Amino acid sequence: MTAPAPQNGVLKPRLSTADVVAITVSSVTPASSVFVIAPFAIQQAGSGAFLSFVLAAVLALMFAWCYGELGRAHRSAGGEYVYAKRVFGGMAGYATFLMVLAMLLFIPPVLATGASTYLNVALGTQFDSQVVALVVVAASYLLGILNIKLNAWVTGICLLLEVAALLVIVALGFGNAQQPASVLLHPQIVTDGVLGVAPMALVLGAVGTALFSYNGFGGAVLMAEDMKDGGQGVPRAVLWSLLLVVAIELLPLTALLIGAPSLEEMIASPDPIGYLLSSHGNETLSRLVAAGIFLSVFNAIIAIVIQIGRVIFSSGRDELWMPALNRAFTRIHPRWESPWLATLFLAIPSALLSFSSNLAEMTSFTVLLIVLVYLIIALCGLFSRVLRRDVEHSFHMPLWPLPALLAVIGAGYLLLNLGLEASSHDLLTILGLLAVSVILYGTYGKLSPAFQKL
Incomplete structure (x- = not known):
């Protein structure tokens, strides 16, 4: 007997909690975060990057509790924009949706561009970084439309390989300890070629970059409808x-x-990673580690593409677009059981962003978007129980509302500092997204029965 064809607008629950964790951690891509994003934190705060990552971890825990409570109470593949809509209304939902969409658009080319260096190290080649990034992003989108259970296995295996590459760094660093542990708690920075004390302001300034390196842990909520337990394990x-x-x-x-x-x-x-490898390792080891890092980035972008597909799928089901697009985005592939058109929606613009010549600018703009979305999640976590008493909140974050309040304060502080340092182009882009959200909500949003009932 042949299996029934997948129903459009419905995701087939196939994932266990472990599967979701594998895909989620892969989307964060810890290895590429250490190799591509962490160097920015080291340049910002010197050895204070350690404290930046610790503070970011504490702040991320506050956000994680917010995600956990919201993901259990408002189970949906749409994630953040659904929470914003249900807690604060349709206008907030549309604005959050466009912010998340922009964030998901930028993350793949940022990671792919940073990873091209490691492909050249691994192969001993000099491929153009933009061409490599283009190929990586395009291939990731094509693989992202395959069956999610298969992708869970693929991303899980690749995750083990990237952890192995990171263990090489751990072994080299601790096995050849040259610096006292005090450098971790007493930050130092290079100013005008001289090593000196790093001000705490620099450490706090790098927390946003550290959050970017952790970003993606909340992506588990996007697979609530793919879970066999109905999202109870979110x-x-x-x-x-x-x-x-x-x-x-x-x-x-x-x-x-x-x-x-x-x-x-x-x-x-x-x-800095290459500096450590050249100091304590050899060329062969450097190439093997570089290959592992490149593979980890490829793996991460596949996992992120899966999440993108869930968000776009949900937006079509909630009728955020014109009718033709809504139908296309909710179409499930008969063989791969994935929302394939929704998954491919951002493929071309994301691939074209690979030709951006400034990785630092793309990274800073992406960090700004990430912190803005975190602020929205923190506010939803703070007010969801109060404003949506009709919804059962079966998972309660510890000591509510303290974690949500700390998350709001932390995200607000980071956003203020990032906003003061942001270019006028970045700020105008965000204002443009807000303006578009007003237009979309004033047209399709108010006419959408599905979105109004959401």
């Missing part, structure tokens, strides 16, 4: 994902700083 999936991500990233970062032959040279280096 809080566990979010918290386990964050715990694993922090452990996998913080340990090699610590080893990196402790194992630096010269802290001054490492902080000044544009490639």
Whole structure:
């Protein structure tokens, strides 16, 4: 007997909590976060990057509790925009949706562009970084439309390989300890070629970058409808994902700083990981590690593409678009059982962003979007129980409302500082997204029965 064809608008529940954790942690891609994102934190705060990552982990736990409570109470593949709509209304839902959409659009090319260096190291080639990023992003979108259970296995296996690459850094760093542990708690930075004390303001300023490296743990909520338990395990999936991500990233970062032959040279280096590998390893080891890192980034983008597909699928089901697009986005592939058109929606614009020439600018704008979305989640976590008493909140974050309040304060502080440092182009882009959200809600949103009932 042949299996029944997948029903459009309905995701088939196939995932266990462990499967969701595997996909979620892979989407965070701890290895590429350490190799691609952490160097920005080291450039910002020197050895204070360690404290930045610790503070970001504490703040991320507050967000994780918010995600866990919201994900259990408002189970939906739409995630953040659904929570904002249900707690604060349709206008907030549309604005959050566009912010999340922009964030998901930028993350794949940012990661792919940063990873091209490691492909060239692994192969001993000089491929153009933009071409490599384009190929990686395009291939990730094509693989992302396959059966999610298959992708859970693929991402899980690749995750083990990237952890193995990070263990090499851990072994080299701690096995060749050159710096005292005090450098972790007494931040140092290079200023005008001289190593000196790093101000706490620099450490706090790098917390946003550290949050970017952890970002994605909340993506577990996007697979609530794919879970065999009906989404009951969402809080566990979010918290386990964050715990694993922090452990996998913080340990090699610590080893990196402790194992630096010269802290001054490492902080000044544009490639601190390469500096450690060349100091304590050999060319073969460097190539193997670089190959592992490149594979991890590829793996991460596949996992992120899966999440993108769920968000777009949900937006079509909630009729956020014109009727033709809504029908297309809710179409489930008969063989792969995935929302394939929804998954491919951002493929072309995301691939084209690979040709952006400034990785630092793309990263800073993405961090701004991430912190803005975190602020929205924190506000939803703070007010959901109060404003939506009709919804059962079966998972309660500890000591509510304190974690949500701390999350609001932390995200607000970071957003204020990032906003003051942001370029006028970035700020105008965000204002443009808000303006578009007003237009969309004033047209399709108010006419959408599905969105109004959401």
